[in-house]
Amino acid sequence: MAENHKKAAGRLCYLCNQRRAALKRPKTLEQICRECFYEVFEEEIHQVIVKNQLFKPGERIAIGASGGKDSTVLAYVLSELNRRHNYGLDLFLLSVDEGITGYRDDSLETVKRNEIQYGLPLKIVSYKDLYGWTMDEIVKMIGLKNNCTFCGVFRRQALDRGAALLKVDKLVTGHNADDIAETVLLNILRGDIARLSRCTSITTGEDGPIPRCKPFKYTYEKEIVMYAYFxxxxxxxxxxxxxxxxxxxxxxxxxxxxxxxxxxxxxxIIKSGEDFRISTSTKMPEQGTCERCGYISSQLRGLPLWEVR
Ligand SMILES: Nc1ncnc2c1ncn2[C@@H]1O[C@H](COP(=O)(O)OP(=O)(O)OP(=O)(O)O)[C@@H](O)[C@H]1O
Structure with missing residues (x-):
């Protein structure tokens, strides 16, 4: 970051041609000033929201808030854009406490501060309350192998349950362009055509109870870090x-x-994922519902019975 800063210093901003350049924009390599960086960064996200009609006036929106850089910047930028462009949204922070000591307990403290800093009501749902156990307990039992897969499935359901408690219309997450490109690549490497065809969608779950969207679909991780830093x-x-x-x-x-x-x-890479066409002869897996808990499942049985309350 400091090197980037030094290289840009001394020249005039490529965009306004008035102020000194303060950084080299990772997405375009343009040398620009801070003010222009804030403007292009926020405006690009606004354009993505408008072009994809992510929200309707009056909607209640939960921001999946982990306390990390992506969701923190998302909460900040979305509140700014909501005010500036009169989106008319009611915004909430929604956090899942997976029960990971030394990680989630600390990051939740950050979200609690964000609640005050941004004036957004916060709801926390925990694995302990929903399922009766924490990830610390699960890892003790199953070890580190596959624990991310377990945790991902449980977090998805926990976010849905939290969103239902908040009575929101949509859930937004801080998945950024790097995350999406990475998922496209992983789905190709695994030959997972079903996931490949839906992983670039900016909104998913429209047929389910709570649609999810990713306003940072085209936002670079490096720019998110820079924005948070400045x-x-x-x-x-x-x-x-x-x-x-x-x-x-x-x-x-x-x-x-x-x-x-x-x-x-x-x-x-994102564009390749978006433009991918699946041959009509490709057999797609059918999405089912868990025979025990009724939640969506790629197999007949979703979460083991003892895991769901
Ligand atoms: N515990 C959680 N509670 C609420 N939302 C979460 C939680 N974990 C992840 N999310 C949501 O999913 C998005 C992607 O999560 P991921 O685990 O990839 O984190 P990340 O890329 O480090 O993002 P962040 O910087 O926001 O933590 C986050 O930006 C956030 O919106």
Whole structure:
């Protein structure tokens, strides 16, 4: 960040041609000033929201808030845009406490501060209350293998339950362009055509109880970090202590390497995912519902009975 800062200093901003450039924009490599950076960063997100008709006036929206950089910037920018452009949204923070000591307990403290800083009501739902156990207990029992898969499934359901308690119309998450490009690549590597065809959708679950959208679908992770840094936003920056997902880590590093050579690579991977056409002869897996808890499941049985309350 400091090097980037130094390289840009001394020149005039490429966009306004008035103020000194303060940074090199990761997405375009343009040398621009802070003010122009804030403007293009926020305006691009506004355009994504408008073009994709993500929200309707009067809607209640829950922001999936983990305390990390993405969801913290999302909460901040969405409140700003809501005010500036009169979206007419009622915004809420929704956090899931997975019960991971030394990680989620600390990041939730950040979300509690964000609740006050941004004036957004916060709802916390926990695995302990919903299912009767914490991830600490699960990891003690099953170890680190597959624990991310378990946790991902449970978090999805917990967010739905929290959203239902808040009576919101939609849930937004801080998934960014890097996350989506990474998922496209992983689905190709795994030959998972069903997931590949839906992982680039900006809104999902429209046929379910609570649709989800990703306003940061085209927002670069590096720009989110820069924005949070320059705006001095209060966020928690530690990785989950139980996330040893080496395969995903490899895809992430690969995309970072591509980005270094060609910043557009992230957008190009997303575009490839969006334009992918599935042959009509490809057999798609059917999505079912769990025979025990009734929640959506890729297999007949979703969560084991003892896990759902
Ligand atoms: N415990 C949680 N409670 C509420 N929302 C969550 C939680 N964990 C993840 N999310 C939502 O899912 C998004 C993607 O989560 P992921 O685990 O990939 O985190 P991330 O990329 O580190 O994002 P962040 O920087 O916001 O933590 C987050 O931006 C957030 O909106």
């Amino acid at each position: 705006k001095r936003l209060d966020y928690f920056s530690t990785e989950c202590i139980y996330s040893p997902n080496a395969y995903r880590g490899f895809a992430r590093e690969f995309i970072k390497d591509l980005e270094r050579m060609r910043p557009r690579a992230i957008l190009d």
